[in-house]
Amino acid sequence: MAFATKLALGDVSPDDCPPLLEPEFKKNLDKIREMVAPLLSAEATGIKLDEDKCTGCNNCVVVCPVDVAAEPPTSEGRAAMSTDTVFRIENGVSKIINLEKCRRFPPDRLNCRVCEQYCCTDAIEIW
Amino acid sequence: MDDVVCSGCSLLCDDVSAEVSGKSVSSLGLCKLGHTHLEKVVMLKSESIEKKLEKAVDILLNAKNLLIYGWTHTTDEEVQEGLKLAEMTNGHFSSSTNLGPWQAMLHSIHSEGLAIDLEYVRNNGEFIIYWGSDPSESLHRHSSRFAVLPRGQKIPEGVESRTIGVVDVRKTETMKMANHRLIIPAGADAELLDVILSELEGKSVVKDKVLGIPGSELIGFVNGLRKSDCTVIFYGSGVINSGKYDSNLSGISKLIKAIRKTGKEAYALPMFVEPNTMGVIKAISQEEDDALQRMASGEFDVALIVSDDVLANLPNIAAKALARMQTVYVGLSGGFTDTKAKVSIHTNDPITAGLGTMTRVDMKEISFKKWKTRKEHSTIRDVLLKMQDIIRGKKA
Numbered sequence: 001m002a003f004a005t006k007l008a009l010g011d012v013s014p015d016d017c018p019p020l021l022e023p024e025f026k027k028n029l030d031k032i033r034e035m036v037a038p039l040l041s042a043e044a045t046g047i048k049l050d051e052d053k054c055t056g057c058n059n060c061v062v063v064c065p066v067d068v069a070a071e072p073p074t075s076e077g078r079a080a081m082s083t084d085t086v087f088r089i090e091n092g093v094s095k096i097i098n099l100e101k102c103r104r105f106p107p108d109r110l111n112c113r114v115c116e117q118y119c120c121t122d123a124i125e126i127w
Numbered sequence: 128m129d130d131v132v133c134s135g136c137s138l139l140c141d142d143v144s145a146e147v148s149g150k151s152v153s154s155l156g157l158c159k160l161g162h163t164h165l166e167k168v169v170m171l172k173s174e175s176i177e178k179k180l181e182k183a184v185d186i187l188l189n190a191k192n193l194l195i196y197g198w199t200h201t202t203d204e205e206v207q208e209g210l211k212l213a214e215m216t217n218g219h220f221s222s223s224t225n226l227g228p229w230q231a232m233l234h235s236i237h238s239e240g241l242a243i244d245l246e247y248v249r250n251n252g253e254f255i256i257y258w259g260s261d262p263s264e265s266l267h268r269h270s271s272r273f274a275v276l277p278r279g280q281k282i283p284e285g286v287e288s289r290t291i292g293v294v295d296v297r298k299t300e301t302m303k304m305a306n307h308r309l310i311i312p313a314g315a316d317a318e319l320l321d322v323i324l325s326e327l328e329g330k331s332v333v334k335d336k337v338l339g340i341p342g343s344e345l346i347g348f349v350n351g352l353r354k355s356d357c358t359v360i361f362y363g364s365g366v367i368n369s370g371k372y373d374s375n376l377s378g379i380s381k382l383i384k385a386i387r388k389t390g391k392e393a394y395a396l397p398m399f400v401e402p403n404t405m406g407v408i409k410a411i412s413q414e415e416d417d418a419l420q421r422m423a424s425g426e427f428d429v430a431l432i433v434s435d436d437v438l439a440n441l442p443n444i445a446a447k448a449l450a451r452m453q454t455v456y457v458g459l460s461g462g463f464t465d466t467k468a469k470v471s472i473h474t475n476d477p478i479t480a481g482l483g484t485m486t487r488v489d490m491k492e493i494s495f496k497k498w499k500t501r502k503e504h505s506t507i508r509d510v511l512l513k514m515q516d517i518i519r520g521k522k523a
């Protein structure tokens with residue numbers, strides 16, 4: 001169970017389990033690799049940002065608790081101007097400029113999903 | 128980067144910055160609409176306008192019945208020059224605000240103007256209702272800057288301190304962040320308003336489904352109105368362009384009065400999209416404007432269209448009539464109206480010119496900021512002043 005949790009968090013890969021590498025478990029290994037593939041394609045936080053869907057509405061900037069702490073005027077709806085925030089709207093679309101500051105980033109891995117919750121166009125998805 | 132004011136929509140965002148290097152544009156804080164608008168303006172090719180001005184003025188002076196139309200993308204100062212030009216040419220001054228916004232602002236719901244501005248909503252708005260309006264599609268930063276997400280003086284937790292309702296005829300993107308989502312049949316706004324009003328007054332009319340909305344959902348919505356100390360209804364084109372704007376706005380007005388009777392605050396604010404709709408409405412007289420009907424009946428033979436792609440937005444019958452007229456276009460390049468015009472004079476835009484004032488959708492005046500960018504194009508004001516000079520010269 002502990003290994004499964006670590007696998008889900010992205011701390012280990014299926015190949016880190018020696019018994020799975022044995023020939024008789026090949027089917028299981030392939031299946032598990034298939035299951036965790038989306039996790040491997042996501043960022044370390046599990047956040048995926050589709051710039052084609054983004055309208056640059058600033059919702060993610062204003063609602064992100066890290067951004068509010070890093071640049072307090074964003075809490076009142078102002079655009080992020082510093083380089084200290086997680087999100088910033090650049091050239092009309094949202095960019096993640098400090099992924100490591102996200103509350104989902106290891107080692108904290110808090111289950112914060114507010115950016116996804118208030119992204120009206122579904123440009124932000126969390127795996 | 129320099130601080131700029133965006134003229135991409137009626138929010139006129141003044142907390143953004145941009146930089147232009149050759150044809151390349153970088154921006155911070157501008158939404159996709161604003162950034163795209165800035166890119167379009169920067170791509171303008173420079174051109175000589177002197178010969179075009181002479182030709183344009185000749186067309187205007189030879190008109191039997193001249194219409195001067197458009198204006199919602201011009202500054203307040205440019206509207207004033209347009210009014211002077213109309214006087215000099217005996218032209219009929221009208222604007223594309225008569226496609227709904229003008230009528231809404233003349234309605235008794237705004238008999239005392241707009242009672243509050245968007246900053247007040249940010250600081251006090253508890254129950255925010257988007258009725259027939261979808262900021263996710265048209266005013267991208269409305270929710271994040273003012274109405275839904277930001278924290279304010281009496282809204283310490285931002286969105287957690289507010290309740291959000293959306294009423295529309297379809298599922299909209301804004302509904303994703305709403306607590307109450309009411310999808311109603313087209314044209315049923317006034318009927319729903321009646322039901323909400325009755326329920327609010329304690330008549331308990333909601334038993335089962337109303338207009339397809341589950342009774343429990345509707346009662347929850349009304350309870351939200353009762354609990355809120357400050358309710359703001361943002362009405363949009365779904366209310367004013369549904370063919371029943373009068374009864375819709377009257378219904379909203381009655382609801383606001385009923386809420387206020389309970390000692391709570393309630394307001395209605397418009398969600399007009401074009402950048403300077405309010406500036407134009409403020410500048411023109413309060414008389415009824417029948418330009419659309421006159422246009423459709425073919426009464427005008429020449430039209431000066433200023434900075435509005437009206438051919439893309441007018442009702443079919445008026446657009447067809449306009450397409451048959453001789454037209455002079457002044458404004459940003461691109462669009463049907465520009466292509467169809469006999470003479471087109473391309474100008475700069477306030478976002479890059481950094482000059483003048485526009486009036487935000489809540490009637491707050493926003494002045495453009497000067498910044499470092501290419502300014503070789505004339506502004507609309509420059510063109511209008513030159514036209515006035517040529518006319519004076521010809522008349523003398």
